[in-house]
Amino acid sequence: MDTSDICPKCGSPLSEVSETPTGKKLQRCSKGYWNKETRKNEGCDFVKWLSAEPQTLDEKCPKCGSPLVLQVTRFGKKMKKCSTGGWDKEAKAATGCDYVEWINGTSEPLDIDCPQCGEKLVLFTTSSGKKMEKCSTAGWDSAKRLATGCTYIRWLKPGEVPTSNAGEEFLPPPPSEE
Numbered sequence: 001m002d003t004s005d006i007c008p009k010c011g012s013p014l015s016e017v018s019e020t021p022t023g024k025k026l027q028r029c030s031k032g033y034w035n036k037e038t039r040k041n042e043g044c045d046f047v048k049w050l051s052a053e054p055q056t057l058d059e060k061c062p063k064c065g066s067p068l069v070l071q072v073t074r075f076g077k078k079m080k081k082c083s084t085g086g087w088d089k090e091a092k093a094a095t096g097c098d099y100v101e102w103i104n105g106t107s108e109p110l111d112i113d114c115p116q117c118g119e120k121l122v123l124f125t126t127s128s129g130k131k132m133e134k135c136s137t138a139g140w141d142s143a144k145r146l147a148t149g150c151t152y153i154r155w156l157k158p159g160e161v162p163t164s165n166a167g168e169e170f171l172p173p174p175p176s177e178e
C-alpha cells in the first residue's frame with residue numbers, strides 16, 4: 001500500500017488530487033472540508049501540496065539559447081533555470097547548462113483599499129515565500145535610504161490569504177453531490 005496517500009495527521013485516506021486556478025496541485029485529507037459559510041477548513045486540515053512540474057517559460061537562456069523553465073523549490077523560492085540543465089546522480093555533478101536566475105519576490109495587485117490612505121494594496125511575496133499586503137504607493141528611495149509613500153504593511157500568517165483574493169491557497173473543493 002502506498003502510504004503517501006495516507007494523512008499523516010489522522011491516518012485517513014487523502015482525497016483525489018485537485019488543482020488550483022494557478023495550476024498548483026494538492027491533495028487534502030478526506031476528513032477535511034471547506035465550510036462555505038464560515039470560510040474555514042473544518043475537520044482535518046491536512047493538505048499535501050504536490051511538487052509542481054517545471055513550467056516552460058517563453059524566455060530563452062542567455063547562455064545557450066534553450067528555453068528556460070520556472071521551478072519552485074520545496075521552500076517556495078522561485079527560480080528560472082535552463083531546461084538543458086540537469087544533475088548527474090552518479091557523478092554528483094551538474095550537467096548541461098548551469099544558468100539559474102533566482103526570482104526575488106513578486107507582487108500582484110489586490111482589490112483591497114489601504115486602511116491608511118485609501119489607495120490599492122498589493123500582495124508581496126518574498127523570495128522565501130512569506131506574504132505581506134503593502135500599499136501600492138510604498139517605495140524605497142535608495143539614494144536617501146528611506147521608505148517613501150505610505151507605510152502600511154501587514155504580514156500574512158502562513159496559509160492566510162488576503163480577504164478579497166481568497167481561493168488560491170485554500171481553494172474550497174468542488175461541491176460534492178449531496
Ligand SMILES: [Zn+2]
Nearest residue numbers: 007010029044
Ligand atoms: Zn487527516
Ligand SMILES: [Zn+2]
Nearest residue numbers: 061064082097
Ligand atoms: Zn542554457
Ligand SMILES: [Zn+2]
Nearest residue numbers: 114117135150
Ligand atoms: Zn496606503
